[in-house]
Amino acid sequence: MTGLILHEYPASGNCYKIRLVAAHLGLPLERTSYDIMKGETRTAEFLRDVNPNGRIPVLQDGARLLAESNAACFYLADGSELVPDDRFERADMLHWMFWEQYNHEPNIATLRLWMRFVGLDALSEAQRMQIKNKREAGLAALGLMDDHLEKHRFLAAGRFTVADICLFAYTHLADEADFDLEAYPAIVAWMERIMTLPRHVGLAD
Ligand SMILES: N[C@@H](CCC(=O)N[C@@H](CS)C(=O)NCC(=O)O)C(=O)O
Known part of the structure; x- marks a missing residue:
């Protein structure tokens, strides 16, 4: 994983989950903020470049984008002590x-x-x-x-x-x-x- 960026609305619990996983794993996360109350995740640019589903959070790893908070949490934690082997x-x-x-x-x-x-x-x-x-x-x-x-x-x-x-x-x-x-x-x-x-x-x- 390189150059992790979290596209987020800071008050969202779904975005917080990903920051919390990153904190537990000591992973640095750059943050880019969108105001969902102003529709900033519904613009043509956001739908085209970040998430066609019009929602945050989206985790970016290099050029790849991953939507859905729990998928992003799993992606960061897979292979770590936060995910059971069994x-x-x-x-x-x-x-x-x-x-x-x-x-x-x-x-x-x-x-x-x-x-x-x-x-x-x-x-x-x-x-x-x-x-x-x-x-x-x-x-x-x-x-x-x-x-x-x-x-x-x-x-x-x-x-x-x-x-x-x-x-x-x-x-x-x-x-x-x-x-x-x-x-x-x-x-x-x-x-x-x-x-x-x-x-x-x-x-x-
Ligand atoms: N199931 C999604 C839910 C994402 C979601 O509902 N995001 C909200 C904020 S928590 C959002 O982007 N709302 C803005 C909108 O729908 O325009 C996840 O877990 O990531």
């Missing part, structure tokens, strides 16, 4: 990363975006109608994580892996979407374990 444990780690994208991020991250960045008054009627379902689904996701973390110190393989980083990103921001994390003691203890790891960095670091 075939089943590696797939179990991926199971949590896929679960995050289907059950967690679309609910918790989207509510955070709507409440803290877009503003409830600026939402469309269609978005407003999704709030109740997203809140229920977000609560279910946090409940499932809490149950699992009551019995396991980390999500997969009995140790800290990329899955923990991918789930930590928006879980630790869930209070910004008015989820009460104090109701999930096993999640709180797990977050504490992650935040006290030697190479941990915060969203704003």
Whole structure:
């Protein structure tokens, strides 16, 4: 890997995941910022040159571009201590990363975006109608994580892996979407374990 560049919006949890993986591995990452609130990932240039899907994060390695946060995390960490060698444990780690994208991020991250960045008054009627379902689904996701973390110190393989980083990103921001994390003691203890790891960095670091 040479000349890694992260195309990002710094407040995005999806972008933070990649910075956190890089920090744990000691990989230098150049950062290029786009303001998603001003549509800077929807310009003709961005769609042509960075990501036809119109979204950040995108990880650039030399001339090659990789979209999707969890794919980028896996790319950086593959072959490192953050990815288990055992075939089943590696797939179990991926199971949590896929679960995050289907059950967690679309609910918790989207509510955070709507409440803290877009503003409830600026939402469309269609978005407003999704709030109740997203809140229920977000609560279910946090409940499932809490149950699992009551019995396991980390999500997969009995140790800290990329899955923990991918789930930590928006879980630790869930209070910004008015989820009460104090109701999930096993999640709180797990977050504490992650935040006290030697190479941990915060969203704003
Ligand atoms: N599944 C994608 C989601 C990417 C995504 O939704 N990015 C948001 C910010 S977190 C974005 O670029 N929004 C701007 C837009 O859609 O115009 C990932 O994990 O990378």
